[in-house]
Amino acid sequence: MTGPNAFVRQELISALPPPLMASGVVLWLRQRLFSGVFNSVLTVVSVALLAALLWPTIRFLLIDAVWSGSSREACVGQAGPVGACWPFITAKLTQFAYGIYPETEQWRVDLTYLIGVALLVPLLVPRIPYKIANAFLFFAAYPVLAYLLLVGGYENIGLPHVETRLWGGLLVTLVISFMGIIGSLPLGILLALGRRSDLPIVRMLSVIFIEFWRGVPLITVLFFATYMLPFFLPESWKIDPLARVLIGVTLFAGAYMAEVVRGGLAAIPRGQFEGSTALGLGYWRTMIFVILPQALKHVIPGIVNSFIALFKDTTLVLIVSIFDLLGQLRAGFADQNWITPATLFTGFAFAGIIYFAISFAMSRYALYTEQRLAVPR
Amino acid sequence: MRRRSADGVISGPPRIPFYNNPRIRGVLYQLILLAALIWLAYEFVINVRANLAAQGFSSGFGFLGNTAGFGVSQSLIAYSESDSYGRVFVVGLLNTLLVSAIGIVFATLLGFVIGLARLSQNWLVARLAGGYVEVIRNLPLLFQILFWYLAVLGTLPLPRQSFSVFGQVFLNNRGVIVPAPLFGEGASYVGGACLLGILATIALARWARHRQDLTGKQFPVFVSGIGLIIGIPFLVLATLGFPISFETPQLRGFNFVGGIRLIPEFIALLIALSTYTAAYIAEVVRAGVQSVPHGQSEAALGLGFKRGLLLRLIVVPQALRVMVPLLTNQYLNLTKNSTLGVAIGYPDLFGLFAGTTLNQTHQAIEVIAITMAVYLVISLVTSFVMNWYNMRLRLVER
Numbered sequence: 048m049t050g051p052n053a054f055v056r057q058e059l060i061s062a063l064p065p066p067l068m069a070s071g072v073v074l075w076l077r078q079r080l081f082s083g084v085f086n087s088v089l090t091v092v093s094v095a096l097l098a099a100l101l102w103p104t105i106r107f108l109l110i111d112a113v114w115s116g117s118s119r120e121a122c123v124g125q126a127g128p129v130g131a132c133w134p135f136i137t138a139k140l141t142q143f144a145y146g147i148y149p150e151t152e153q154w155r156v157d158l159t160y161l162i163g164v165a166l167l168v169p170l171l172v173p174r175i176p177y178k179i180a181n182a183f184l185f186f187a188a189y190p191v192l193a194y195l196l197l198v199g200g201y202e203n204i205g206l207p208h209v210e211t212r213l214w215g216g217l218l219v220t221l222v223i224s225f226m227g228i229i230g231s232l233p234l235g236i237l238l239a240l241g242r243r244s245d246l247p248i249v250r251m252l253s254v255i256f257i258e259f260w261r262g263v264p265l266i267t268v269l270f271f272a273t274y275m276l277p278f279f280l281p282e283s284w285k286i287d288p289l290a291r292v293l294i295g296v297t298l299f300a301g302a303y304m305a306e307v308v309r310g311g312l313a314a315i316p317r318g319q320f321e322g323s324t325a326l327g328l329g330y331w332r333t334m335i336f337v338i339l340p341q342a343l344k345h346v347i348p349g350i351v352n353s354f355i356a357l358f359k360d361t362t363l364v365l366i367v368s369i370f371d372l373l374g375q376l377r378a379g380f381a382d383q384n385w386i387t388p389a390t391l392f393t394g395f396a397f398a399g400i401i402y403f404a405i406s407f408a409m410s411r412y413a414l415y416t417e418q419r420l421a422v423p424r
Numbered sequence: 425m426r427r428r429s430a431d432g433v434i435s436g437p438p439r440i441p442f443y444n445n446p447r448i449r450g451v452l453y454q455l456i457l458l459a460a461l462i463w464l465a466y467e468f469v470i471n472v473r474a475n476l477a478a479q480g481f482s483s484g485f486g487f488l489g490n491t492a493g494f495g496v497s498q499s500l501i502a503y504s505e506s507d508s509y510g511r512v513f514v515v516g517l518l519n520t521l522l523v524s525a526i527g528i529v530f531a532t533l534l535g536f537v538i539g540l541a542r543l544s545q546n547w548l549v550a551r552l553a554g555g556y557v558e559v560i561r562n563l564p565l566l567f568q569i570l571f572w573y574l575a576v577l578g579t580l581p582l583p584r585q586s587f588s589v590f591g592q593v594f595l596n597n598r599g600v601i602v603p604a605p606l607f608g609e610g611a612s613y614v615g616g617a618c619l620l621g622i623l624a625t626i627a628l629a630r631w632a633r634h635r636q637d638l639t640g641k642q643f644p645v646f647v648s649g650i651g652l653i654i655g656i657p658f659l660v661l662a663t664l665g666f667p668i669s670f671e672t673p674q675l676r677g678f679n680f681v682g683g684i685r686l687i688p689e690f691i692a693l694l695i696a697l698s699t700y701t702a703a704y705i706a707e708v709v710r711a712g713v714q715s716v717p718h719g720q721s722e723a724a725l726g727l728g729f730k731r732g733l734l735l736r737l738i739v740v741p742q743a744l745r746v747m748v749p750l751l752t753n754q755y756l757n758l759t760k761n762s763t764l765g766v767a768i769g770y771p772d773l774f775g776l777f778a779g780t781t782l783n784q785t786h787q788a789i790e791v792i793a794i795t796m797a798v799y800l801v802i803s804l805v806t807s808f809v810m811n812w813y814n815m816r817l818r819l820v821e822r
Contacts, residue, residue: 079547086546093548248454252461262803263796264760270778271796274788278475279468359564366566366767373567380574391575399563399571406562 107131107389108396122387132389136397139379143397146215146370155196155206156218163189163225171412173419186229197222211289215370217401219289223296223361223371228354230297235304236343240334242305243312253305260302265360268295273367292364300357307349311342344420351413355406372398472789487785488513494780496771498687509781516776517798523693523772524759530698531758532751535705542710553706560703566764568700573692573768583679594673600686601673608667617657624656625649689770693762701758708754712747713739745817752810756803763799773798 065071080090111130113122122132136143145153166185169175197214199206214222241253260268272295277286286294315338323333343350365374376398380391442448476483488510495505500518503511541553560568578597581587586596594601625645632643661668673683716739724738763774774795782791 079545082545089544089546089549093546093552097548097552246450246454248458252457258804259800262800264763264774264799266763266766266774267778267792267796267799270782271792274782275792278472278789281471282475282478355562362564362566363764366764373564373570377570377574388579391579395567395571395575398567402564402567403559403562407558410562 107392113389119385119387119390122385122389129387129389131393131396132385132387133393135379135385135387135390135393138385139375139382142375142379143216143372145218146375147213148209148215148218149213152199152207152209155199155209159193159196160221162192186232190226190229193222211287214289216375217372219364219369219374220358220361220371222289223293223364224354224358226293227296227300227357227361230293231300231304231353231357232350234297234301235308236339238301238305239308239312242309257302257305260299261306265296265299266363266366268299269363269367271295272298288367289369292367292369296357296361296364300353300360303353303356304350307346307353308342310349311344311346312338314345315342347420348413348417351409351416355409355413358406358409359402372401481786483787483790485790487787487790490785492781492784494784496776497769498690498771509785512776512781513773513794516771516773519770519776520759520762520772520774523690523697523762523765523770524755527694527697527701527758527762528755530694531701531705531754534698534702535754536709538702539706539709539713542706543713557703557706560700561707565696565700565761566767569693569696569764569768572696573688577688577692583675586675586680592670592672594675594680594683597688598679598685599688600691601680601683602686603670603672604682604684606669606671608669609664611664611667613660613664614657614668617660618653621653621656624652628652687770689765689768692768693765693770697758697761700761701754704754704757705751708747708750711750712743715746716742748817749810749814752806756806759802760799 081087108131112133113130114133116122116134117138118134119132121134122129141150141153145156148156163185166181166189170178170181170185175181195201196206197218198209198211200208238253238257241249242257244250244253269292272291273288276291276294280286319337319341320333323337328337361371362373364371365377370378376394379385379394443452489508491506492509492512493505496503496512496515498519499515500522501511501515503515538553538556541549542557544550544553577599580595580597583594583596583598586594586601588594592603625648628643628648629645632645636642671682673680720738720742721734724734729738762770762772765772766775766779769775778791778795782788785791
């Protein structure tokens with residue numbers, strides 16, 4: 048058939064791998080890290096920076112750390128570099144968590160947390176039904192229950208009174224954040240509606256209220272609530288210091304919340320108002336059944352972001368002598384038994400991890416809802 | 425207008441009871457609200473008077489003239505313990521403005537660097553910047569202030585073992601000591617020369633724009649402006665024989681003499697405020713740059729713009745429209761957050777006035793009202809200026 052020199056290959060050659068420099072990891076590295084001299088220098092500097100930051104931190108927190116002991120002796124006087132002094136945290140853990148809440152009553156705090164988590168988790172997962180009932184339980188029934196549990200005053204059923212003076216640590220941080228949240232949301236909604244109202248006096252008062260609280264620093268609000276508020280009230284009213292702070296935080300956060308909600312209201316098309324008016328709904332029914340459900344859904348990320356700000360701002364109460372987590376931490380530093388070179392960094396690392404974890408979780412949740420609610424374009 | 429016709433059918437619009445008329449209702453609601461507020465205010469006044477009388481505190485603003493009798497660790501103007509509370513107020517206000525102004529400068533610089541780094545093509549750089557923003561924004565500011573003050577600056581060595589930077593700047597647990605400028609004879613002319621340079625630059629810019637409008641020729645305003653602003657003062661300095669010198673701090677005994685000591689409270693507050701606000705500014709910068717549609721850059725490149733001009737004439741002006749209000753907001757936040765210095769004892773307006781003065785005079789109402797008013801005025805003035813600026817920058821749609 049063919050000449051003796053002809054050769055016809057019978058099967059396909061297997062494909063060559065793509066050139067190494069133009070695919071996969073190598074390409075990615077070339078494009079994203081070493082695309083030029085300047086970029087390469089940046090990469091090298093970044094790696095050095097990262098190493099200089101991470102390695103000492105890991106060494107301090109884990110490798111060189113002291114894990115057990117009962118006093119400062121455990122954390123000093125050893126050869127080699129001193130790492131984190133974790134026994135300090137272990138020793139102070141109850142104070143960080145409960146302040147000086149009586150030890151025999153601390154189960155009440157734990158129980159409150161437990162109920163809170165049990166109500167909060169189903170609220171956050173979109174797939175679980177009964178959202179309205181759940182929200183009612185969490186925002187209306189739970190605070191009452193928590194108040195009864197934490198404050199007590201019922202000797203006969205085993206809930207003796209615990210003064211808020213004894214509260215402290217994470218308990219105070221969470222109580223202020225939570226009460227601030229459930230107080231500021233309704234206040235913010237009312238103020239936002241007031242600011243968009245047709246009634247001139249209502250509108251003016253809302254604007255003044257919102258701009259006033261937004262214009263002053265939170266710490267002046269706390270001072271106002273702690274030192275000035277008692278003068279305004281009848282002498283017979285003895286307001287608990289924690290309650291005063293709660294009032295201040297709520298007013299302040301409410302003004303910020305109002306602006307977030309206003310953004311949501313502004314996004315509702317006019318037709319919605321006109322439609323519900325045409326159906327014969329009055330102002331409040333229009334708002335409650337038509338406008339607010341849509342508006343609030345729009346601004347869930349903004350609301351969560353205000354919650355994050357509020358959570359971080361609770362630390363300010365230590366300036367008016369209420370010992371939240373940061374306040375307890377600072378008090379712990381003053382303990383003569385635990386003064387070591389590593390105590391400060393250990394304490395800040397511990398509190399920092401807690402603050403970061405809670406804020407970061409909230410911000411991720413905001414991002415998640417934002418993506419879930421986003422209209423696909 | 426209801427009429428009954430012959431066959432008994434009612435016609436015409438139905439009569440609405442007055443309390444169902446929305447307009448009358450609105451007026452009624454507002455009157456009730458006003459009455460409630462007036463009653464509340466009345467109650468407050470009554471209570472305040474009763475409480476003040478019961479506790480025997482004086483009231484009024486007369487205390488501002490009384491002798492303060494306490495020392496202040498940092499003051500920009502001459503201050504002694506025998507000065508009045510009014511002067512304490514001024515000292516505090518200046519300290520607040522000082523830390524805010526310097527903080528704003530640092531926060532802006534750092535924020536722009538980090539914001540642009542977050543947009544970098546370089547994956548690692550973008551991630552590092554992102555990590556910075558996440559960590560800083562998710563930790564409370566007060567936590568960071570205390571961290572810098574107690575853990576970082578508090579653990580610096582004693583003055584005798586100070587860290588030294590080129591033998592000029594010293595770091596120890598009493599603060600940072602930097603060389604102090606000594607102004608000789610004629611040094612004050614330098615300030616005037618700077619001003620002259622700035623004025624000359626403005627005039628030059630106007631002339632260059634005018635000429636470009638007429639002839640289309642461009643003039644390197646930026647370079648010549650820098651030359652004018654630096655060159656004129658330098659010439660003045662040279663002719664006067666350099667009357668400005670620096671006094672290096674010296675260790676004598678247990679402490680330093682000479683130089684300027686920046687107190688650790690100031691340093692800690694400044695670092696914390698700058699790094700914290702920088703994380704927010706970085707986000708503002710990112711939002712601003714990303715708000716300019718990519719098509720704008722592509723179109724400009726298509727028209728033959730060079731990279732620098734593209735940024736200067738196309739991207740930056742459009743990004744600024746988004747960024748400026750947000751930036752101002754951050755600057756205001758920084759100023760308001762400077763009150764947190766009270767936790768570490770920085771003598772700002774809040775610490776000196778609502779802190780020490782309140783403790784000594786017990787005039788809570790006056791002191792807190794004054795303090796709140798100052799911050800309120802700063803906020804409101806800034807937002808009025810901002811609204812005016814926004815009006816000017818607003819997109820004019822044709």
